[in-house]
Amino acid sequence: MDLSFGDIFQPEFLGTAMLTLLGCGVVATAILTQSKGLGGGWLLINFGWGLAVFAGVYVAFDSGAHINPAVTIGMAVEGTTEWSDVPAYLLAQFAGAFVGAVVCWLAFKQHFDAEEDKGKQLGVFSTGPQIRNPLWNTITEVVGTFVLLFVIFSFGNSPADLGPLPVALLVVGIGASLGGPTGYAINPARDLGPRIAHFLLPIRGKGPSDWGYAWVPIVGPIIGGILGALLARAIY
Known part of the structure; x- marks a missing residue:
């Protein structure tokens, strides 16, 4: 597929923005104290993020449905994506993730203002470990993203074509x-873009953005994505 920068940037930007708008939105719904969905639980968040992926993939479908840098880099390693296209994909993904998180904040502005728990405020935007250990947290993200990439490549060997539904x-x-140990970023843009939004937005009473952990949901998914792609290439 011969794509220009514009062909890649616009759909990927919009797709990733939709991903984080809906993904961060389901977390806000489930954990912010004044939300009607408070207490929706872990499975609500899981399904919400899955449907966010479903929507984001459809929006970005024309340019390959890349809404995750780990997927883009993994596909470049595997040979499905041209390395020359990777910078445009990454720029669109991180920019879209930031904008989607900002729009989510606008939708929940009053609820953020009413929220006294700084951890919940940050938790809407970015992931964090239940037990903090950078090495093991990174391994968790490697494993989760390895599964994501390897199974995505496995879909290509299936006779069924169900569109974005299997990925969701x-x-x-x-x-x-x-997802229990780290909140399963499995997508560097999904974590870093919203974390930057948390840092920049005028959220009343917010705490720090936990930059000491921010490298884990970037490095872990990239390693996992590459490993998943390499194994898929070796097998398929």
């Missing part, structure tokens, strides 16, 4: 099975 259900499954 895969994300739900990864969250339900492997």
Whole structure:
């Protein structure tokens, strides 16, 4: 597929913005104290993120449906994506993730103002470990993203063509099975873009953006994505 910068940037930007708007939105719905959805639980968040992926993939479908830098880099390693296209994909993904998080904040502005728990405020935007250990937290993200990429490549060997639905259900499954330790970023843009939004937005009473942890949901997914792509290339 011969794509220009504009062909890549616009759909990927919009797709990733939709991803984080809906993904951060389901977290806000489930955890912010004044939300009607308070207490919706982990499975609500899992399904919400899965449906966010479903929507984002459809929006970005014309340019390859890349809404995750780990997927883009993994596909470049595997040979499906041209390395020359990777910078445009990454720029669109991180910019879109930031904008989607900002729009989510606008939708929940009063609820953020009423929220006294700084951890919940940050938790809407970015992931964080339940037990903080950078090495093991990184391994968790490697494993989750490895599963994501390897199974995505496995879809290509299936006779069934269900569009974005299998990927959405895969994300739900990864969250339900492997998301407990770190909140399963499995997508560097999904974490870094909203974390920057948390840092910059005038959120009343907010705490720090936990930059000491921010490298884990970037490095872990990239390593996991590359490993998943390499194994898929070796097998398929």
